[in-house]
Amino acid sequence: MIGTSSALIGAVVFLLLILVWIRADSSSRRLPSVLDTWLPDQDDAAEVCPPEFVAQIFSGQDLAFILRLESPDLKRHFFRERNAVALFWVQQTAAVIRRIMRRHLEASRLSADIEFAMEARIFLQYAKLRLLCAVLFLLIGLAGPQKLHAIALYADRLTQRIGNVLREFESGVRTREMDGA
């Protein structure tokens, strides 16, 4: 009996998660944007968002201002707009980190001396960041970006850190290649 109810609760939670995911995904696609029709050079476009803008997207300052205006329409409009921007940032961060990791794997394949501990640490950080992105993607629609400020800033710092570690790794590989040549 307990097993059956646990399975039912689990199934309901799973279904809810899928629904939230679909909702988040569709709202991130629905919003009209200059970017739907105009895309600059992809390499430049995929750069990591400056931290001050991440803080701004997830900050409660703008929401406090909107609430002071006491307009339900404006409040709805604000949530729709800010959720879409936050979801877009999550997608971009996930894309950037995937791209960085792909480049790292290509560089590792060509490198003669791979440090297992270093690779394991990079992979763990990558997995943690992907998980954070998935959690943020799910929670933005449910809780709103303002309540996820700390998680978003942590994810941003982690992205910067992985980027820095991999840049150091790549420059190390290049130096060794030049020394070897």
Added chain:
Amino acid sequence: MSFAVKLVPVQEAYDDLLNRTLSRISCDLGRLIYLASTRDYNTGNYYHEGLASRFSPEVARKALEIAHRQAFYKVSSLSLEVLANDLEVYLRSSRENPQEFLRTWQKLEPYRVTIPTEVNLTVARLFTSNLRLSLAILRFRQEQSH
């Protein structure tokens, strides 16, 4: 060495642009719109006759490009409250009918052409989103005052 030689005139041209032209524009959004208007829609190159004659077309182009990107990041970093006020200053300075101005801006979204070519996509999205919200705020204020 040649890098340093190249950078100095760009800095001078940038300062010149800042002091002679941009300082006369009353709001950040106005400065951004002005700088975007110096970009050719077909080629994406910037051109400013006075600056090009004082320096060179290439130096002027580079200074305008830098100033445009900086103005864009500045406007994108404004809080909604400040941006809505900035937009109101721009609206007043245009001397157009406020209702018509807001209706046209909401419909045509002309501010989209002010986005520089090499900027972060999330920031560009935040910029357009904040401007849409600022227009809605001004419209709301307008309705409240009537």
